[in-house]
Amino acid sequence: MLEEIRRVNRETRVQYALMFIFGALCIGVAFAPLEETIRITTVGTLFGFTAGLWVSHLVQVLRRAAELKNADVTGVTGQ
Template sequence: MLEAIRTANRETRVQYGLMVVFGSLCIISAFAPLADPIRLTVVGTLFGFTAGLWVAHLVQILQRAVKSQTAAETAADST
C-alpha cells in the first residue's frame, strides 16, 4: 500500500495527505471538551472538507481514466 502511494503523482499524494489531516482533526475535535454547538460545527466542517477532497479525488481519477481511454481509442483509430 505504501509503495502505491509513493508511486502516485504529487496531486494524489497531496489529496491523500489532506484527507488524513482533516479526517484526524475531525476525530480529535469530536472528542474535544467544547460546547456542543461549537463541537458539532467544527466536526461538520472538517468532515465536509474531508468528503469534498474525497469526491474531488474520485472525479480526478475518472477524468484521467476517460482521457486515457479517449487517447487509446484515438491511437487505435489512426492505425
C-alpha cells in the first residue's frame, strides 16, 4: 500500500495528507472537553475543510481522466 501512495503525484499526496489531518482533528475536537457550541462549530468547520478537499480531489481526478480520454481520441483519429 505504501508503494501505491508513493507512485501517485505530489498534488494527490498533499490532498490525502490534508484530508487525514483535518479528519483526525475533526475527530479529536469532537471528543475534546470544550463548550458544546464551540465544539460543534469547530467540528463542522473541520469537516467542511475535509469534505471540500475530497470534492476537489474528485474533480481533479475526473478532469485528468477526461484529458486522457480526449488525448486518446485525438491520437486515434489523427486530428
